[in-house]
Amino acid sequence: MKQTISFKLNGKPVTVQVSGEESVLTVIRTYLDQTGTKFGCGLGECGSCTVIIDKEPVRSCMITAEDLSGKEVITIEGLSPGGTLHPLQKAFIAHDALQCGFCTPGMIMNAYGLLLKSPKVSREEIIRGMDANLCRCGSYNRIVDAIESAAKEMNKN
Amino acid sequence: MRTDKEMDPFFGNTDKPVTYDRRKFLKNLGGGIVVVFCIGDLSMPDIFGQNIPLEDLNFNAYLRVKENGRVDCYTGKIEMGQGVITSLAMVLAEELGVSVYSVDMIMGDTELCPYDAGTWGSLTTRFADPPIRAAAAEAREVLLGLAADRFGIPKDQLEVKEGIIYVKNDPTKKVSYAELTKGQKIVKSLEQKPEIKKAKDFKLIGKPVISLDAEAKVTGKAKYTGDIKLPGMVYASIARPQVHGSKKLKVDASGLKDFDGARLIEKGDLVAVVHTDPEIADKAAKSIKITWEAPAARANNETIFKYLEDNLKEGKVFEEGGNLKTGRDTSKTVKEASYHDGYKAHASIETHGATCYFEGDKLTMWASSQTPFGTREAVSKALEMPLEKVHLKQIFLGGGFGGKIYNDQAVEAATIAKLCGNPVQLVWSRNEEFLYDKFRPAAVVKTAAGVDENGKLTLWEFDIYCAGTRGTNLFYDVPNNRTRMFDQKGIHPFGTGAWRAPGNNTTTFARESHIDVMAHAAGIDPLTFRLNNLKNENMAATLKLAAKTFGWERAKKSGHGYGIALGEDAGTMVAIIAEVQVDKNTGKVNPVRIVCAQDMGQVVNPHGATLQTEGGITMGLGYALYEEIEFEGGDVKTSNFNNYEIARFSKTPPIECVFIDKMDAKPEGGGEPAIICVGGAIANAVFDACGARVYRMPVSPERILEALKKV
DSSP states (O other): OOEEEEEEETTEEEEEEEOSSSBHHHIIIIISOOTTSOOSOSSSSSOTTEEEETTEEEETTSSBGGGGTTOEEEOGGGSSGGGOOOHHHHHHHHTTOOSSOSSHHHHHHHHHHHHHHOTTOOHHHHHHHHTTOOOSSOOHHHHHHHHHHHHHHHHHO | OOOGGGGTTTOTTOOOOOOSOHHHHHHHTOSSEEEEOOSSTTSOOOOTTOOOOHHHHTTOOEEEEOTTSOEEEEESOOOSSSOHHHHHHHHHHHHHTOOGGGEEEEESOTTTSOOOSOSOTTOIIIIIHHHHHHHHHHHHHHHHHHHHHHHTSOGGGEEEETTEEEETTEEEEEEEHHHHHTTOOOEEEOOSOOOOOOGGGOSSTTSOOOOTTHHHHHTTOSOBGGGOOOTTOEEEEEOOOSBTTOEEEEEEOGGGGGSTTOEEEEETTEEEEEESSHHHHHHHHHHOEEEEEOOOOOOBTTTHHHHHHHHOOOOEEEEEESOHHHHHHHOSEEEEEEEEEOOBOOOOSSOOEEEEEEETTEEEEEEOOSOHHHHHHHHHHHTTOOGGGEEEOOOBOSOOTTGGGOOHHHHHHHHHHHHHOSOEEEEOOHHHHHHHOOBBOOEEEEEEEEEOTTSOEEEEEEEEESSOOTTOSOOBOOSEEEEEEEOOTTOSSSOBOOOSSTTHHHHHHHHHHHHHHHHHHHTOOHHHHHHHHBOOHHHHHHHHHHHHHHTTTSOOOTTEEEEEEEEEETTEEEEEEEEEEEOTTTOOEEEEEEEEEEEOBSOSOHHHHHHHHHHHHHHHHHHHHTOOOOEETTEEOOOSTTSSOOOOGGGOOOEEEEEOOOTTSOBOOOSSGGGGGHHHHHHHHHHHHHOOOOOEESOOHHHHHHHHHTO
8 A cells, every 4th residue: 555755855845655664765766766875785784875864874774664754864965955065075075085986875974964963073983983884995994084074174164 | 768868977978879880980979089099019918818809909999089178088997996987087188188187988888988808807007008098199199280280380399288289489379179179080090009108207197186986976976787767667676596506496476466566577597576666576576485406515614625625636736846845855844734715705885786678679788797898798698689789888886896797687687678578677685695796715725834944935835725826926935836726617506706806815815824834933023034035026125115114113012913914916016014903812803003015016096096905905804804604505694794794994993005116117906906915914913912823714703712722
């Protein structure tokens, strides 16, 4: 049985037909064509599907569509409205904190959630907060550098 | 069906399908100057199994200076995170005299790009780069010629800056490449090597350039195979056996009636479901009950090493010198050991995928493939289609590491698309990715080595089972030596293949562990012992640079240890020194710091080379410390990242990379080399920290505690 759910995606209200059991990842990628968020493992083990739901970074492959109703979702596509890059995106470029780029949207969204909660985060807290996100190309150290410098930049404002 | 707009966000210029016919290709390219690189000793050599059909050789690199002043660079290589989308653009921009930001890389499109056997073996910079430089240098000369005609002065009175040709000493007289190419169509076949720039004249090569695709990747705009969505597309999910080599006996698909719109696709042992919703396709596929006949298990992850030794009796000599008996007789101490390494998965974060559609009898496909031309061939064979009826398109790969040389998913997707009549997307689940990965093979290396009373190596016996001989030419000076290889097709219970610098990871672990064993047996510091026994001067210089950068003489903290490993891969010399801390009670290893020195010849993009080196070392920590496939025969028990630990943020220490300055040399490999030394350096550092000599990777806490009992 299909049901209709409404929520906010990157600031815009959306209404979508769902069965309710499918993952938020499928809703975002397949139903709404926002493909920046990636499928990596389907078990919440790699973090490449990370999005922000009501200010919390979550694994979109582990949450069902029916839990989306009335929520506010931010994906990688929502970080640069009007084409202006978010300080995290700028810092990821400046530190070249990526290689194949497949884990990158999840990394950035997880970092975004981390900085929402603790804007003055220490290097150790970044490492702890990011530890469940996997990068096979091995860009970890650069990602930590990027998040550190983005946090500094964001705290200036 | 117009589908190419899908590629607009990053790959703007691949939307002109042309057939696999050179004359037609050139015609369809439109205006602008085209340079075709040509056959002969300038072409890509046939090495590392790059079996290139002869007729394809005369077409192996080209570029186009377009009428808008931008430059297309065509290469059969693909971008999977290794950064050649940047480094190849750099060498082209350097020679042509344009901004690197005006170069558009057209990669891995089987109808637009020159044939390429595959992106592997750290070959791109070594072998795709020279023809691109040559083509660019030739294009520059053609453009200078046109400008010389226009101004009525000789070429040598002109100079190029950022795509504009100036008359020397008269800045008012200038003409841009864009103006010069308007209405022009020049096709050049290179017969001779054009003059390419010397290192002293480089403006761009050797300077750090941030990855050109970084912005596309941080915004989510970069497209991967699973991001392509086609009108009328269905998602495919395949019902798999749990055990490799299973034969299908009976299919009960009666459960499909519960899934509206699910269609069964069956051909041979392939049983799949397609549906417009990927999750329904998955659930429906799981509802199918298949009776499989599975082959009996012959080995598991513990017994595999004995199994390999027992079943591989015929060795082939790879290298030998002197006399082994003399070696034993003149040794003061002889030590023997067997080194083991389990199966490793590639575990790219992007699983294998393919998206494709038929238009009439023509198949167009995006696939996460390191070998687009090989994939085209495999699909055309499997579906009995002419080669030119299969078109692989450019797409980013979410990691490869050798695992995407093999593309069974492409044949599966094409087969399903043909049977169901819709465009199809097939993205493997993580479980399928582990089950059908072509693992780095489990391997055994049996060694015997001897030293004399002066600490000189006198004997080296090295018997390699299933790890290959890549990088095993002895760079130590040992008068009596023999390296043999034992291997046989089909010996493994499932697929195996190339894994970032293949078996060189295993053999380097074995060699460098055993060199350490010999240094300790001789009572000599491992750094001094290596320097005393190296015959390769470049390797010695690389080791010295690593030791100096690391500070080998620094006092160690309690519980900490230092370990060295040396290796050679893809023409590059690598020296890694690792510092670890080991908890003797738990056996846990905490990597503290890693220094890597490399002699990789000319470093085109030092920043890109650093990224690759850091990445390889980080990835290498996984195989050294955590990664091992668990299996019982063809039943691969490892299914996801919760039972296959790879390196993480908290496990990655500071990594420092230094390169020997050789700007006048030719460039060597960069994507793979550094990773080979991680296992050996970590194992030796663990020994230095706590006295545990672990002969099997990964160097896990259990194995360390077990080894500590013997200390």
